[in-house]
Amino acid sequence: MRHVLSILVENEPGVLSRVVGLFSGRGFNIESLNVGPTLDNGVSHITICTSGEEQIIEQIMKQLHKLITVIKVVDLTHLQAVEREIVLMKVGAEDSKRAEVLRIADIFRCKVVDVSPDELTLEITGDQGKIKAVVALLQRFGVKEFIRAGTVAMRRSMQLAD
Amino acid sequence: MVLTGAQILMECLKREGVDLIFGFPGGAVIDIYDELPKHPIRHILVRHEQAAVHAADGYARASGKVGVCLVTSGPGATNTVTGIATAYMDSIPLVVITGQVPTQLIGNDAFQEADIVGITRPCTKHNYLVKNVADLATTIKQAFYIARTGRPGPVLIDLPKNVVNAVTEFSYPESISIRSYNPNVNPNRKQLRKAAELIALSRQPVIYAGGGVVSSDSAAALTRLAEEFHLPVTTTLMGLGAFPGDHPNWLGMLGMHGTYTANMAINSCDVLISVGARFDDRVTGRVNAFASRAKIIHIDIDPTSISKNVVVDVPIVADCKQGLEGLIEEVARIKGVDWKDKHSDWNASLAQMKATYPLNYAKNGGAIKPQWVVEKIYELSRGEAIISTEVGQNQMWAAQFYTYKKPRTLLTSGGLGTMGYGFPAAIGAQFAFPDRLVVDIAGDGSIQMNIQELATAVSYNVPVKIVILNNGYLGMVRQWQELFYKKNYCATCLHTNPDFVALAKAYGAAGYLVDKAEDLESTLEAAFAYPGPVIVDVRVEPEENVAPMVPAGAALSEMLLV
Numbered sequence: 171m172r173h174v175l176s177i178l179v180e181n182e183p184g185v186l187s188r189v190v191g192l193f194s195g196r197g198f199n200i201e202s203l204n205v206g207p208t209l210d211n212g213v214s215h216i217t218i219c220t221s222g223e224e225q226i227i228e229q230i231m232k233q234l235h236k237l238i239t240v241i242k243v244v245d246l247t248h249l250q251a252v253e254r255e256i257v258l259m260k261v262g263a264e265d266s267k268r269a270e271v272l273r274i275a276d277i278f279r280c281k282v283v284d285v286s287p288d289e290l291t292l293e294i295t296g297d298q299g300k301i302k303a304v305v306a307l308l309q310r311f312g313v314k315e316f317i318r319a320g321t322v323a324m325r326r327s328m329q330l331a332d
Numbered sequence: 333m334v335l336t337g338a339q340i341l342m343e344c345l346k347r348e349g350v351d352l353i354f355g356f357p358g359g360a361v362i363d364i365y366d367e368l369p370k371h372p373i374r375h376i377l378v379r380h381e382q383a384a385v386h387a388a389d390g391y392a393r394a395s396g397k398v399g400v401c402l403v404t405s406g407p408g409a410t411n412t413v414t415g416i417a418t419a420y421m422d423s424i425p426l427v428v429i430t431g432q433v434p435t436q437l438i439g440n441d442a443f444q445e446a447d448i449v450g451i452t453r454p455c456t457k458h459n460y461l462v463k464n465v466a467d468l469a470t471t472i473k474q475a476f477y478i479a480r481t482g483r484p485g486p487v488l489i490d491l492p493k494n495v496v497n498a499v500t501e502f503s504y505p506e507s508i509s510i511r512s513y514n515p516n517v518n519p520n521r522k523q524l525r526k527a528a529e530l531i532a533l534s535r536q537p538v539i540y541a542g543g544g545v546v547s548s549d550s551a552a553a554l555t556r557l558a559e560e561f562h563l564p565v566t567t568t569l570m571g572l573g574a575f576p577g578d579h580p581n582w583l584g585m586l587g588m589h590g591t592y593t594a595n596m597a598i599n600s601c602d603v604l605i606s607v608g609a610r611f612d613d614r615v616t617g618r619v620n621a622f623a624s625r626a627k628i629i630h631i632d633i634d635p636t637s638i639s640k641n642v643v644v645d646v647p648i649v650a651d652c653k654q655g656l657e658g659l660i661e662e663v664a665r666i667k668g669v670d671w672k673d674k675h676s677d678w679n680a681s682l683a684q685m686k687a688t689y690p691l692n693y694a695k696n697g698g699a700i701k702p703q704w705v706v707e708k709i710y711e712l713s714r715g716e717a718i719i720s721t722e723v724g725q726n727q728m729w730a731a732q733f734y735t736y737k738k739p740r741t742l743l744t745s746g747g748l749g750t751m752g753y754g755f756p757a758a759i760g761a762q763f764a765f766p767d768r769l770v771v772d773i774a775g776d777g778s779i780q781m782n783i784q785e786l787a788t789a790v791s792y793n794v795p796v797k798i799v800i801l802n803n804g805y806l807g808m809v810r811q812w813q814e815l816f817y818k819k820n821y822c823a824t825c826l827h828t829n830p831d832f833v834a835l836a837k838a839y840g841a842a843g844y845l846v847d848k849a850e851d852l853e854s855t856l857e858a859a860f861a862y863p864g865p866v867i868v869d870v871r872v873e874p875e876e877n878v879a880p881m882v883p884a885g886a887a888l889s890e891m892l893l894v
Contacts, residue, residue, distance in 0.1 A: 180512060183461070188453060195454050225639070232636040238458040238478060241512040 172201070173227050174253065174323045177216040177234060178242040181207070185239045189216060192233050198222065202255075204320030213241065219321050250326040253297045256319045258283070259305070262312030263290040271311055278304045289314060333503075337465045337496040338367040341429070344472040345373055347504050350400050352376065352391065352763055354384040358404020359444060360431025363496045376763065376792060379784040381408050383756035385415020385486075386782070389424050390757025393743045394718055395764035396549065398425045398479050405431040406444030409490075410451065414750055416486045417455040421747025422570060423547055425484035427475050428456075434494040435463055449490050457485030465498035470505055477508045482515030483634040484547055515633060519650035519658045527605070527629040527646045528662035531561065532669055534603035534627075536678045539563050540586065543570030543746065544608015544632060550653035551575065551739040554607065557660050561671045564682050566594035568609050569727075570746040573736035583682060584691065587615040588882045589728045592689040595888040597682055598623050605659075606630045608652040611641040612747070621887030631655035689894055691732045692879075699873040700849050702726070702801040706733035709771055709799060712856050717769040720744065720758040722778030723751045724808035726801050728878040730773040752781025758796045759789055769797070769860060776802040776829050786839035789865035797859050798867045800832055803874045811877045815892070836867035847871040 179185045186205055193200050201219040208215050220230065227245065234243045246253075263271045268290070275282065275292050278300065284291035294304050301318070335343065341364060345353070354376045357365045368375055378384045381403045388399030399419075403412055409430040419426045433442040449461045458478050460471050468491075475487040531537055545554050545567075551574045558565045558581045565575045566586040575582060584591030586598055595617075598604065604626040609615070616622040619641055630637075630644040631652055638647045648655050693703040706729050709717070715735055720743040721727040727744055736742050743761055745753040758772040772779075779800055789796055810824040836843030842862050844855045852870065859866040879893035 184449065184453070187450070191453055225643075229636065229640060236634070236636050238510065238513050 171223070172219060172221045172247070174246045174251065174321060175218045175220065175231070175234070176244045176246055176323060176325075177218065177240060178208070179214050179216060180239040180241065181212050181214040182239060185214065186216070188237050188239060189218075189234065192237065193218075193220070193230070196233070198226065198230055202320035204322050217320060217322050244325070246323050246325060250329050251323045252326060253321055253323040254295055255298065255301055255321050257294040257301055257304075258291060258315075258317045259294060259308065259313060260289050260291045260315040261308050262288065262314060264288045267311050271308065274304070274307050280304065333501065334499050335502040336363075336367070336499050337468055337491065338364045340465070340468050340500070340502050341472065341491070341496070342367055342371040342373065343502060344469055344504060345400065346371065348398070348472070348476045350398070353400045353402050354378055354387040354391075354760065355402035356381050356384055356404065356408060358408045358431060360405035360408075360433060360493050361402060361491075361496070363493065364402065364431070364491075375402075377788065378756065379787050380782065381411035382415050382752070383759075383782050383785045383788065385412045385426065385428060386418065386750075386753050386756035387760035387763075388426050388428075389415060389419045390720060390743050390760030391764045392419075392424050392426060392760075393757070394740050394761035396740065397764075398427055398476055399760065400427045400429070402429045403431070404444065405433055405448075406446045408444075409448035410446050413451060413455065414748075416452055416488065418745050418748045418750045418753060419486040420455045420457065422543060422745065423484050424486065425479040426486035427479055428486055428488045430488060430490050431496075432461065432490045432492040435492045436494070438492065448488065452488050455486075456488050459488040459490070461490045461492075462495050463492070465495050465500045468495065468500075469502060473505050473508050474510060477510075478513065482513070483544075516649045517633070517651040517654055519631070519648050519655045521658070521662075523646055523648045524658045524662045527648060527659055528666055530603050530627050530629060530646065531605065531663050532666045535675070536601045537563050537603040537605060537675065538583075538597045538601040539565045539605045539607065540567070540598065540609055541565060541571045541574050541607045542568040542609025544652045545571055545574035546739040548608065548633070548652040549739070550656050553653055553656035553660065555579070557656055557663075560660065561663055562675045562679060563605070564597060564679060566590070566597065568612070568615050568746070569731055569744060571609065572731060573739045573741045576737045577735035578737060580683070581679075583686065585731055586888070588617065588884075589732065589878050589880070591686070591691055592880055592891055592894045593682055593686045595882065595891060596685060599887070599889040601626045604628045606644075607656060608632060610637040613641070616641060616888070617882045617890075618885055618887040621889065631659070693876070698849060700846070700852065700870060702729050702803070702872040702876055703733045705799065705801060705852065705870050705872060706730055706773060708852055708856055709773065710734045712853070712860060713769050713771065717741070717771050718743065718758075718761050718765065720754040720761060720770070720772045722754040722772070722774045723749045724775050724778060724806065725803075725811065725876075725878050726773050726775040726778065726807075728808075729801065751778040755779060755782050755796070755798060756785050758798075759785060759794050762794045762796050770795075771797045771799060774798050774800045775807060776800050776804065776826055776832075777806040779832075780830075783835070786836065786841050786865065790840040793864050795863055796865050798865070799856070799859075800867065800869050801872050802829070802832070802869050803872050803876065804829060805874060808878070810875070814875070814877070815881075816883070832867050832869040836865075841865040841867060843867045843869065845869050845871070
């Protein structure tokens with residue numbers, strides 16, 4: 171099962187290496203990774219998507235906690251959370267295809283961030299399902315370049331019962 | 333007070349109560365060595381950096397203090413890695429100080445540069461590269477705090493040469509708080525109550541204790557728990573000494589070369605009380621068959637050890653001492669149980685089993701049995717010695733045939749299984765207890781992995797006794813080859829062992845050869861009385877095996893050679 175871990179760490183050299191080393195050293199797989207600053211200069215935020223059985227995830231969480239530079243670890247999987255990914259995608263868009271590409275981009279509320287005579291670069295944000303759908307629809311126009319950042323996620327303020 | 337980095341290091345070490353360090357100099361730490369003689373900190377010069385770490389480790393295990401070593405950059409630092417990994421696996425508090433090339437050269441492939449912080453990240457509890465002398469004092473304070481608290485472990489501090497020489501205003505932080513590091517020492521009462529209820533309901537309980545009981549100094553609490561509620565006790569290799577080996581509740585060590593009784597007790601127990609142990613594969617055998625009938629209580633300071641290999645019913649995250657004391661209180665609160673009577677059948681059947689299947693060996697022929705040598709060491713030291721071991725058959729015989737009655741009397745590389753550990757560790761322990769008898773029970777293979785430390789032992793006249801159970805083999809591997817690889821003794825025969833007696837003498841130590849059983853006792857007596865380092869080369873039965881044995885991957889109930 172896929173898990174999204176939200177990790178607060180001390181912002182110091184080597185901290186990412188400690189976190190990532192913990193995964194590689196134990197043979198745990200990282201699906202995606204996102205690191206960035208927080209409003210507190212001393213603290214960074216890491217979001218890791220990984221998958222595994224409950225017992226493995228529990229062990230990963232404990233091992234993360236054990237790292238001296240890790241402040242907080244939350245598994246967002248069992249919480250209601252907002253998840254977003256960002257993708258930049260360069261799609262073939264010669265005159266004959268352009269309208270259709272733009273229409274799909276519009277439906278998914280993608281942004282056109284660069285244009286050339288025969289290509290469009292789109293910025294797509296959304297959860298994994300949406301990204302998957304856009305990619306599936308645009309693939310037939312020819313994907314020239316594709317860059318996808320790791321998931322970022324945030325716990326929803328209201329945790330409503332299912 | 334404005335001080336250099338080197339001076340700050342010395343001031344900090346003194347404030348942490350360090351009066352002894354093991355080390356080996358080099359270019360990157362020469363400024364620290366220049367400062368060292370001006371301070372009341374004794375430096376022990378070893379002959380290989382690996383030995384500096386093992387010696388600091390032996391010192392730490394024997395004394396309970398933090399062991400400290402100091403080495404140079406590059407190869408000096410990389411040579412410490414095995415020692416650090418050894419200490420990490422066995423949760424031994426160390427502070428390892430390595431020199432580093434100047435900060436402006438880091439990453440340039442400078443002479444004697446190694447990324448030791450990167451290399452040791454997975455085998456230290458934490459490590460630091462100090463880039464600014466202003467951070468040095470706080471870093472050292474944190475390093476000692478992290479090394480000795482929680483689940484103890486080695487911490488490495490990498491000190492670039494220009495940081496050592498830079499100056500700053502020195503002030504040592506009085507207290508320390510790390511927001512992301514707060515080990516949970518006190519047990520949860522509710523969990524203790526649940527554990528107590530399980531014990532009260534049990535018919536066949538067993539205590540399974542590990543090295544955590546030793547490192548948290550809670551052997552007395554363990555004994556109290558066992559005695560007050562008439563619970564039988566087994567320990568891991570790391571836990572030997574945490575419970576008196578001559579106690580009626582004692583079942584012996586468990587695991588691959590544990591006693592039949594201990595393993596069968598685990599196999600049939602209905603409540604397992606695990607304290608400061610981590611369900612290592614050498615202990616559990618096939619994991620799904622380990623204590624499979626039992627509800628498991630687990631007290632451990634490290635949450636990652638709980639439910640890692642075996643799922644636990646009542647996890648209790650706490651220091652073993654607080655955990656055990658709390659558990660005693662909670663069990664005592666349960667009224668109306670006659671504890672002696674409650675477990676009397678169980679205890680009687682275990683005692684019966686212990687009498688029927690003791691650890692044993694064939695005493696036939698004139699050959700010297702290695703087990704007998706260990707028994708003689710026990711007898712002649714009246715069980716008062718500090719024993720260190722190498723790794724392999726020597727280690728298992730030392731575990732089986734010496735009776736450990738007190739904690740911190742067995743120093744052995746349990747987790748990593750480091751050959752070459754025992755001798756330098758014995759040197760370290762002897763520095764902690766100059767007046768006690770310290771014996772390294774060694775093999776002819778292992779001893780050669782750090783034999784150069786004879787020079788250290790001789791130069792400080794450290795009266796460590798090395799007893800080599802010399803069988804001319806890498807015996808444990810040979811045993812596996814005999815039992816599981818059709819006697820294909822590939823690369824395990826040591827045809828060209830040195831003359832250990834002559835070697836000892838070449839270094840300036842004493843050497844004795846024992847090749848007749850009748851000479852053993854008198855030679856050991858002479859060796860133990862000798863006021864300096866000694867090698868006793870005992871020619872033992874070459875193909876003696878360690879028994880009994882649970883083959884790798886088998887269940888504890890499937891013991892061979894019982």
